[in-house]
Amino acid sequence: MAPRPDSSGPAETTRSNLIAAGFELFGTAGYAATSTRRLAERAGTNVASIAYHFGGKAGLHAACAQAAAERIADAVGAPRDPGAIGADAAVAALEKALRGLAALLLNGEQAASMVGFLVREMNASEEIVQILFDRFVGPKHRELCALWAAATGRPAESEEVRLSVFSMIGQVLYFRLGQPVVLRGMGWDAVGPDEAGRIAEHLVAQLRASIDRSRI
Amino acid sequence: MAPRPDSSGPAETTRSNLIAAGFELFGTAGYAATSTRRLAERAGTNVASIAYHFGGKAGLHAACAQAAAERIADAVGAPRDPGAIGADAAVAALEKALRGLAALLLNGEQAASMVGFLVREMNASEEIVQILFDRFVGPKHRELCALWAAATGRPAESEEVRLSVFSMIGQVLYFRLGQPVVLRGMGWDAVGPDEAGRIAEHLVAQLRASIDRSRI
DNA sequence: TGCCATAAATCAAACGATTGATTAATTCCT
DNA sequence: AGGAATTAATCAATCGTTTGATTTATGGCA
Numbered sequence: 336m337a338p339r340p341d342s343s344g345p346a347e348t349t350r351s352n353l354i355a356a357g358f359e360l361f362g363t364a365g366y367a368a369t370s371t372r373r374l375a376e377r378a379g380t381n382v383a384s385i386a387y388h389f390g391g392k393a394g395l396h397a398a399c400a401q402a403a404a405e406r407i408a409d410a411v412g413a414p415r416d417p418g419a420i421g422a423d424a425a426v427a428a429l430e431k432a433l434r435g436l437a438a439l440l441l442n443g444e445q446a447a448s449m450v451g452f453l454v455r456e457m458n459a460s461e462e463i464v465q466i467l468f469d470r471f472v473g474p475k476h477r478e479l480c481a482l483w484a485a486a487t488g489r490p491a492e493s494e495e496v497r498l499s500v501f502s503m504i505g506q507v508l509y510f511r512l513g514q515p516v517v518l519r520g521m522g523w524d525a526v527g528p529d530e531a532g533r534i535a536e537h538l539v540a541q542l543r544a545s546i547d548r549s550r551i
Numbered sequence: 552m553a554p555r556p557d558s559s560g561p562a563e564t565t566r567s568n569l570i571a572a573g574f575e576l577f578g579t580a581g582y583a584a585t586s587t588r589r590l591a592e593r594a595g596t597n598v599a600s601i602a603y604h605f606g607g608k609a610g611l612h613a614a615c616a617q618a619a620a621e622r623i624a625d626a627v628g629a630p631r632d633p634g635a636i637g638a639d640a641a642v643a644a645l646e647k648a649l650r651g652l653a654a655l656l657l658n659g660e661q662a663a664s665m666v667g668f669l670v671r672e673m674n675a676s677e678e679i680v681q682i683l684f685d686r687f688v689g690p691k692h693r694e695l696c697a698l699w700a701a702a703t704g705r706p707a708e709s710e711e712v713r714l715s716v717f718s719m720i721g722q723v724l725y726f727r728l729g730q731p732v733v734l735r736g737m738g739w740d741a742v743g744p745d746e747a748g749r750i751a752e753h754l755v756a757q758l759r760a761s762i763d764r765s766r767i
Numbered sequence: 768t769g770c771c772a773t774a775a776a777t778c779a780a781a782c783g784a785t786t787g788a789t790t791a792a793t794t795c796c797t
Numbered sequence: 798a799g800g801a802a803t804t805a806a807t808c809a810a811t812c813g814t815t816t817g818a819t820t821t822a823t824g825g826c827a
Contacts, residue, residue, distance in 0.1 A: 346776060346777090349777085363675075364583070364675070365582075365583060365584070365675075366581075367580070367581060367583040367584030368581070368582070370811080370812065370813080371814080372811090372813090380777075380778095381778050381779080382778095382779095382813085383776095383777075383778070383779090383816090384776080384777070384778090385813090386813085386814060387776070388776090391814075392813065454728065454729075457728075457729070457731055458579075458730075458731060459579075459580070459581075461731075464731045464732060464735070467732060472735075472736070473735065473736065476736050495753065498737075498749075498750065499753070501725070501726070501729075501733055501736060502725070502726075502753065502757060504725070505721055505722045505729065506718040506721045506722055506725070508721070508728075508729065509717070509720070509724055510717070510718075510721065512670065512728065513670075513673070513717075513724070515673055515677075516673065516680060516683065517717055519684050519688075519689065520684075520688070520689065520692050521713055521714075521717075533714075537711065537714045537715070538718065540765075541715075541718060541757075541761055541764075543764070544761050544763070544764035544765075545760050545761070548756065548760035549756075549760075561795085561796075561801085561802075562801075562802060562803090565802085586785080586787085588785090588786085588787090596803075597802095597803055597804055598787085598804095599788085599789080599790090599803075599805090600802085600803070600804090602787085602788065603803080604802095607787075608787065608788090768827100769826105769827085770825105771825090771827105772823105772824090772825085773822105773823080773824080773825100774821105774822085775820105775821080775822070775823080776819100776821070776822085777818105777819080777820070777821080778817105778818085778820085779816105779817100779818090779819095780815105780816085780817095781814105781815085781816080781817105782813105782814080782815070783812105783813100783815100784811105784812080785810105785811085785813100786809105786810080786811065787808100787810090788807100788808080788809090788810100789806100789807080789809100790806085790807075790808085791805095791807100792803105792804080793803080793805090794801105794802080794804080795801080795802070795803085796799105796800095796801080796802095797798105797799095797800095797801100
């Protein structure tokens with residue numbers, strides 16, 4: 336059934352084309368609304384290739400989830416133990432991470448379809464949540480909690496710190512997910528680099544306020 | 552095509568049953584993944600009733616969007632012009648609105664499917680965004696901006712104030728949308744009234760910090 | 768290298784199943 | 798009786814998948 340588990344073949348382009356098509360179509364229209372024929376058409380190949388390379392539509396979907404998690408994990412960067420770090424340096428590191436996340440989510444059309452893909456399936460598939468969490472959400476969250484702890488002096492495992500990190504992420508994620516509503520509310524036509532930068536600066540200011548408040 | 556535009560008939564129960572089924576199935580599985588036969592089965596009626604009462608599957612979907620917007624608008628409460636209000640009273644009003652939003656979104660299983668329904672279609676249908684925004688997001692956002700302006704002394708139309716209100720809403724919305732991930736990160740089994748309360752208290756603290764910071 | 772046998776990959780075509788919609792007949796209620 | 802409402806049955810269209818044949822790439826032998 337499965338073709339060849341390893342890589343490096345002329346069929347690799349077909350596989351990556353199908354995954355790219357999966358990002359776009361699954362991410363924008365959803366799993367059920369995306370037909371295998373449109374996937375194949377978008378990928379410039381035949382319908383049977385989906386079953387041949389991925390075992391079926393579900394297999395392609397799972398491969399898309401893996402690939403999306405991989406790319407975002409790359410963009411977010413490997414979580415590293417901050418170790419002993421000064422409060423000011425921790426704040427700077429948090430600001431840098433926040434700016435990076437905002438740039439990743441708000442700029443770039445490709446990120447939009449990937450994020451849409453992940454969030455759309457997050458509430459539908461427990462497996463996707465597992466992949467997401469194990470791959471980068473969990474480790475990155477722990478790293479940010481350690482930074483937050485170093486910045487405020489509170490224990491990294493405390494509920495307060497973990498909630499603070501989640502709501503920091505939630506803010507920037509909302510500007511991606513709720514973008515259609517945000518555009519109307521702000522009177523913007525689109526979120527370009529300009530608007531993304533202003534959002535990022537605002538979120539950084541919020542971050543500073545939150546840290547100052549919980550500092551001990 | 553349309554049966555009777557008005558209400559109050561023996562068929563009204565069929566209509567409301569179909570809309571309730573639409574909330575659950577559209578909200579959890581999405582539009583395309585929900586078949587008319589399952590909708591009818593869940594509603595305890597025949598497939599042809601969908602076409603008879605709503606003109607078709609798309610009509611039922613639109614009716615669900617209208618009903619969802621209506622119920623959430625009721626729960627959020629009619630936006631009222633705060634008028635001349637003291638800073639402290641404005642802060643209190645903001646806190647109350649935030650607590651109400653958190654309770655609405657985080658408690659209750661019914662709210663989950665409605666919010667899921669709305670967010671799912673937000674990026675797919677411009678019409679849904681229009682309904683959402685006109686019905687309560689827009690007016691409520693303006694009201695919250697007025698409160699924020701009264702609390703901080705900044706102009707209500709400024710970009711800073713509008714962004715602040717959006718990120719306040721984004722925080723609480725993320726705890727609903729990203730709930731599967733949040734549960735793992737917090738080590739919780741579910742978001743019950745207890746957890747919802749602790750999230751709300753945290754968000755209120757964040758709100759106070761944000762207001763204190765931008766106060767002039 | 769040159770040739771062929773084998774495997775890998777792609778293709779058009781068709782399968783059964785399910786989709787949303789429609790029809791005609793039936794039941795319900797006033 | 799008579800319109801409103803519901804039902805079972807059926808429609809064409811599309812779904813994901815499979816099939817067998819064909820094309821393309823790979824590896825061994827001279």
